[in-house]
Amino acid sequence: MADVTETPELSPRNPAHKIVAVAAGEAHTLALSGDGKVYSWGRGTFGRLGNGSQSDEKFPVPIKWDNDGDLGNEKCPKFVGVAAGAYHSLALADDGSIWCWGYNTYNQLGFEGENVSVPRQLDMLVQLNSPRSLGDDSEGKSKNPLKVCAIEAGGMMSLAIDNLGALWMWGNIPQQRSPDDDTFTLISVPDPVPMFDFYGHTVVKVACGNEHVVALVSAGEKHIGDDLVCYTWGNNNHGQLGLGDTESRSHPQAVAQFSEGSAWRAYDVACGSFHTVVLTLKKQPSDTLASVCWTFGLGENGQLGHGTTQSTSLPEPARALPENAYFVSVDCGLLHTSVVSSAGEVWSWGMEKGLGLCPDVSFSGVDHGDAILPLQFSCNGSNFPDPVEVACGAAHTVLVADDGYKLWSWGRGRSGVLGDGKVSDSYSPTMVLWPPLSEDFSDGLNIESKKPKEGGEKTEVDEKLDSAMEEMKLLQSKLSVMERYVSILHGSLFAKPFEESDIPASLIESDSFDVGKAWQGMLEAADGKELRRLEMFYGNMLDGVKDKIMKRKIQEIVREHLQSSSTTQY
Template sequence: MESAAGTADDSGNMPHKVVAVAAGEAHTLALSGDGYVYSWGRGMFGRLGTGSESDEIFPVRVKFQNSELKLIAVAAGAYHSLALADDGSVWSWGYNVYGQLGLHGENSLAPQLMERFLELGSPGQSKDELETKSKAPFKICAVKAGGMTSLAIDNLGALWMWGNYPQENNNGDGSLTFVSCFTPTPVWDFHGHTVVKVACGNEHVVALVSAGERHKGDDLLCYSWGGNGHGQLGLGDTESRARPEIVGTFSQDIQWTVYEVACGAFHTALLTRKKRPSDTLESMCWTFGLGDRGQLGHGTTRSALVPEPVKELPQPVYLVSVDCGLFHTSVVSSAGDVWSWGMEKGLGLCPDASFTGTDSGDAISPLRIHGPKFNDPVQVSCGAAHTVLVAHDGYKLWSWGRGRSGVLGNGKTVDCFSPTIVLWPPLNEDFKQEELNQDDKIVDQKGSDGVSEMEKKLSLAMEEMKLLQSKLSTMERYASILHGSIFGKPFEVQDIPISLQNSGTFDIAREWENMLESSDRSGLVRLELFYRNMLTGVKDKILKKRIQELIKECLPSSAQGK
């Protein structure tokens, strides 16, 4: 769908063209045609790579240590980000508690080079091949991320993983375990084959792998492994797998071949097309795993243990892209039609549906996203509760869903139930003012100092927004510390009480009762311990204060009695 880079008619516009996007929990990355990375949304943990934890409500350029670096791919996990350069180097930033940056140490607010890859050779190469100069040098060709996990594919088709990912237990019984790993580790199961695409959810991984040594047309097979409590591996049961197993639904004997894969928190989506030769260019979306929020699009909220087609999508249709949020799924067709299904709250999947008040409004079947005509679509990407679409051959971006922290990139922090335009190209030093004037046909009279009134106003507005963002970031960190102390986990937007989201008022007594009702036993025990310790501290402090008061009362009496 994307026009060739560097052609005579569009080479001058490559800085304005988006060739790829990636959405995390509450942030988005965009890769421009001239090899720069831009980010916006929530800045906590440094996931934006801007050098701070401040939120950004417009796209801002991510600065790398090497200013000459040309980036060719981006990936976003829940709270971390990855970028791949044309020289094969991998850069990472953001949250690093599980080692998902491939580095030892704390979270990183700016891109860091993953030096471990420079010391490694591909598991697809033998010792003799590594020593043969005629062989191509080891190089990473693709990066992917999801949840707390990072993945990469090298130039020989080998898969590497690091962070919190599924591994075989060392006790020898073949059971599954999750261990934090700061060093890229090869997946040896695909030796002799080529891993073409990969995706991962909170606990599971799905890979598209060549049937033979090299990828040839319609020969991709689908493998899955990891946690399988909801059937997200598509293997017909809920037993977890420590090693990859083939998803039998898409064996080489059927008429469909898989060409795209995406993972939600606990569900999986695949795109298949009819094998060549075929008279029609048509495709189908298949989903499996957890279905409680309608994220499978099967018209029900039941889970599926094996891949099932999303039957209510129109036929014939050719789908160019699919992605999954935590509990929703989106696809876009070659004609520019977008469908979404699953969780509504904070996302706005179904503006025409009949939901009111506290009704969840989940869409259990595909709903077409109404808005402008999305001509020449490139890609759809889903965050936890927002969706981003690249269309018009990469020159326009739309977003919708949860808007807090500026995650939609439209300069606002409110939720949008229908597509809103992302500010692209960004208003910063990388795009000359005269180019913007030509694109938008704005005639601006320059003052004697060469700076327009519009530029002055924009500068003042941006300074004010940055001040507000700084205050918001401080408050978010404060709330996160308190929330983590009480509940033992990072603060998320979904933790905001429903009453506060809907009405702006907060009945603390009612919300406290609701929280106690919804908490499991371990949660209640944690709360009891926390408040017992707090109460003990308060009682001790009251006692000390009272003793001090008594001493002060007695001291004057003692002095007078002398």
């Protein structure tokens, strides 16, 4: 017989609303949902949001798609990846096509021309073949059509990895000056060019900063086991290539610490403006799955996490991180770094308390200054549940957790980049409005979106819907604040984070809740360690209350005495 007291499922999770990828630019954020749609919010300058406008957005909005044929497709493709440069954006479709929008001064969109505010397909890659297939003709084999399987974006450049493991680059990319001159320089390239340096190998992962690139490449032709080698090239004025000097390179060179014969297996990389992060595991045999976070390059704002503001040209582990943690994601902002562990621990370090904020924010006293060692950020005092991915913009951080169904952000809030409906900075994680209200609203009412009348005029229904949407956005923002308050209160009462499963069936069914009974149940389930912690916690609270009562009584006695003294005649 089923337990009738079991808490029912409040509402089934919609896989279409699950966030499967997130990316952050200078002041904008991209999110990819489970149904293959791309959403954006934050600063709209240069058209980086892809919604056909240059206006800022304080909440997630879908990228604009023109079904009239201007984009060459009858319908919006299903997207499987997103990437954000400083002022431009990329999206990868399931057919391998790349769509770009935003700033294009350096041809980082893959074509020559002006900025664009709606997605435009990168046509050139469709016409090319992977450099890995160029040798097939000699054996009478047909060329393999190129299909991109991963994308990345840096300051003013874009990158892609195709299905055969070849790396392509375009935009403001590092190249040698001429065939006879190997001097490093940056060249604006509108058409994607392949990195022939990796011919015969498989590029597995790539990251790029302002002017340098880091790639994890197979030692052999195919990626097998622990064989990845870390290569770096580009600008090296701060040692961000990790090669022990500050000499720039126009061609990839292996980092000795993460080469084929080293004891460490690199599995993830990230780049800030002028610093680099590499996540590694001990190569087999290893008894534990514990990560080491290596950093190198510019360190003047503490973004290396070494406990100093010194730069370094060789990889060194970031200090003060948990020894046995496995990091599932890492990313860098302009001058800060963030990692998240499988246990939901989030650590950040660098400019202005690891938030990436400039020193002119309202910190003061002990709160002021850059974080030269990792600082932990929590979800209402606890670890984030089921973490997925962390992404860093120039001065904001975004975290996908709860298995992809919730989104948090913190840092600089200008232009609405935090997605919480505000434009103020947030020094602690705040909930992003997700899923977008527009979809929930239209789905719930079963109303199809209506195009404005000819001449750009909106119908009365459109205006009412817009008004209702604004009211619902404000309501959702208030609900987000209430959820944080409830979580803090619940944690104080019951010594654990608030989850939907904690809502008692009695409250759902009859709008009543016995706090005393719930408290008794929590005490019965607590072990000795938890009970001692509760005793100390609530003992301190009780002492504080008693102290406050005593002070109030003393104040009343003094007040009465002063009043009686003032009325006494001498």
